[in-house]
Amino acid sequence: MKRKSKSQKVYDYIEELIISGEYKPGERLPSEAQLGETLKVSRVSVRAGIEKLSAIGLVHKKKGGGTYVNKPKNDNYLSVFTPTLLHNTDYLELMEIRRALDSLSVQLCTQNITEAGVRKLGKIIDRMEHLEEDDDFFELDKKFHLLVSKYSKNRFLHNIHLIIWDVLQKTLRPKYTKVTEPSAYDRVGSHKRIYEAIVHKDENLARIYTVHHLEKVIDTFKCEYNEAYQEAREKNQKKET
Amino acid sequence: MKRKSKSQKVYDYIEELIISGEYKPGERLPSEAQLGETLKVSRVSVRAGIEKLSAIGLVHKKKGGGTYVNKPKNDNYLSVFTPTLLHNTDYLELMEIRRALDSLSVQLCTQNITEAGVRKLGKIIDRMEHLEEDDDFFELDKKFHLLVSKYSKNRFLHNIHLIIWDVLQKTLRPKYTKVTEPSAYDRVGSHKRIYEAIVHKDENLARIYTVHHLEKVIDTFKCEYNEAYQEAREKNQKKET
DNA sequence: GGAAAAATGTTGTATTATAAGTTGTTTGTT
DNA sequence: AACAAACAACTTATAATACAACATTTTTCC
Numbered sequence: 338m339k340r341k342s343k344s345q346k347v348y349d350y351i352e353e354l355i356i357s358g359e360y361k362p363g364e365r366l367p368s369e370a371q372l373g374e375t376l377k378v379s380r381v382s383v384r385a386g387i388e389k390l391s392a393i394g395l396v397h398k399k400k401g402g403g404t405y406v407n408k409p410k411n412d413n414y415l416s417v418f419t420p421t422l423l424h425n426t427d428y429l430e431l432m433e434i435r436r437a438l439d440s441l442s443v444q445l446c447t448q449n450i451t452e453a454g455v456r457k458l459g460k461i462i463d464r465m466e467h468l469e470e471d472d473d474f475f476e477l478d479k480k481f482h483l484l485v486s487k488y489s490k491n492r493f494l495h496n497i498h499l500i501i502w503d504v505l506q507k508t509l510r511p512k513y514t515k516v517t518e519p520s521a522y523d524r525v526g527s528h529k530r531i532y533e534a535i536v537h538k539d540e541n542l543a544r545i546y547t548v549h550h551l552e553k554v555i556d557t558f559k560c561e562y563n564e565a566y567q568e569a570r571e572k573n574q575k576k577e578t
Numbered sequence: 579m580k581r582k583s584k585s586q587k588v589y590d591y592i593e594e595l596i597i598s599g600e601y602k603p604g605e606r607l608p609s610e611a612q613l614g615e616t617l618k619v620s621r622v623s624v625r626a627g628i629e630k631l632s633a634i635g636l637v638h639k640k641k642g643g644g645t646y647v648n649k650p651k652n653d654n655y656l657s658v659f660t661p662t663l664l665h666n667t668d669y670l671e672l673m674e675i676r677r678a679l680d681s682l683s684v685q686l687c688t689q690n691i692t693e694a695g696v697r698k699l700g701k702i703i704d705r706m707e708h709l710e711e712d713d714d715f716f717e718l719d720k721k722f723h724l725l726v727s728k729y730s731k732n733r734f735l736h737n738i739h740l741i742i743w744d745v746l747q748k749t750l751r752p753k754y755t756k757v758t759e760p761s762a763y764d765r766v767g768s769h770k771r772i773y774e775a776i777v778h779k780d781e782n783l784a785r786i787y788t789v790h791h792l793e794k795v796i797d798t799f800k801c802e803y804n805e806a807y808q809e810a811r812e813k814n815q816k817k818e819t
Numbered sequence: 820g821g822a823a824a825a826a827t828g829t830t831g832t833a834t835t836a837t838a839a840g841t842t843g844t845t846t847g848t849t
Numbered sequence: 850a851a852c853a854a855a856c857a858a859c860t861t862a863t864a865a866t867a868c869a870a871c872a873t874t875t876t877t878c879c
Binding site: 585619620621626644 | 862863871
């Protein structure tokens with residue numbers, strides 16, 4: 338099953354090191370030749386991989402200079418949601434956007450959802466209520482909101498949600514349970530309230546519950562935020578030049 | 579000033595032909611060798627250019643098969659806003675998203691804007707009011723809303739707006755004046771009302787005016803929409819297989 | 820006619836070579 | 850010592866060629 342191409346191997350390798358913070362914004366990557374040696378692939382494959390990274394705005398190349406990790410401020414706009422940039426404040430910004438977009442998508446969803454769609458949502462709620470380990474809740478949370486956005490029948494909206502959740506999965510997953518643990522009960526109830534509003538075709542109520550739900554998540558995160566922020570500062574101070 | 583790289587040349591060339599509809603979704607591109615011959619560049623450069631197109635999800639490659647233009651349904655999610663897909667209904671969907679995002683950004687903008695920012699917005703309003711030719715209104719419209727989103731101090735939000743306006747510029751610019759012509763007076767007034775609400779730090783009013791503004795644009799477009807839809811249908815019928 | 824096999828076309832990777840830009844060092848002059 | 854020019858080393862950009870891996874089309878054979 339190792340059907341991964343060489344260029345993809347390079348791509349994944351570098352992406353991983355950027356996301357993990359091994360390569361920091363502004364820093365220069367090893368030369369193509371070096372990377373090729375490290376990964377045991379030819380320079381052609383290295384270039385192909387880096388080309389992709391540069392296309393989505395994770396890095397940029399300077400002829401004769403080298404390849405550099407992009408800083409957040411660069412608005413090569415395809416990097417709207419490059420995973421690297423998601424720390425603390427960034428996460429809050431993202432949730433603000435979700436508050437706006439989710440309330441729209443739940444509204445449209447209530448208008449357009451089919452009976453089959455309602456059944457699918459119901460199943461997710463059901464699984465949320467009968468959950469043993471906490472590990473799976475992220476998946477269910479994701480599925481629920483993506484299903485809602487799907488039945489909004491707005492393709493762009495759905496795609497944006499796909500991106501957002503992909504980013505959340507990559508960056509937040511590890512600390513997710515921690516973040517939402519205090520409201521372990523509410524998180525199921527929040528979703529159930531939204532679901533029932535959709536069932537009753539009450540788009541206004543669904544929207545209100547969605548906003549409430551997200552504001553609760555934001556609040557919960559803000560409590561953790563101070564901790565995380567402190568940790569980050571300490572870490573940075575250690576590595577200060 | 580011909581600082582365009584070979585790979586960029588390839589990228590632009592293919593992108594243009596895809597956007598213009600020369601290469602249609604599902605269609606196979608000429609082989610790398612052929613493209614190289616056409617553009618007088620080596621296969622390496624062709625591959626680099628296509629690599630980028632593939633990274634942002636405009637095309638996909640099949641080893642041994644060829645390179646194909648992606649269909650809209652493919653949710654290789656970086657192609658959220660690939661210009662090609664913007665026709666009629668898509669435009670309405672996009673405006674729905676704007677209604678949600680612009681009301682958020684104008685709200686945040688009102689909270690966070692600086693005095694210098696207010697002055698910049700004022701200048702744009704001023705130029706809107708003293709406009710001779712219609713040609714420039716799109717630029718002013720764009721600048722106004724991007725400035726608002728910039729002062730929302732939410733980087734993701736701003737980036738999404740950058741994408742949206744880039745798409746609008748590429749796809750809608752030609753027929754823009756036509757679409758908004760009926761409301762030639764209102765379009766200045768709409769923006770001015772928003773601006774003044776921002777000046778008076780009334781975020782709620784600013785939000786309401788923004789929603790009104792966008793709903794007006796949507797309505798105006800819906801009138802044109804029927805015409806455009808008819809044209810599209812006729813065109814499709816001609817090319818029916 | 821249908822299936823197997825061969826031929827052809829296409830992308831993926833490797834190798835080698837050269838051009839062109841960047842950076843740091845050395846050298847030479849004052 | 851200070852400064853500038855020249856140089857060397859490194860890096861990305863492009864090119865040309867070759868072959869591998871996979872896909873499609875054509876031919877061959879039964």
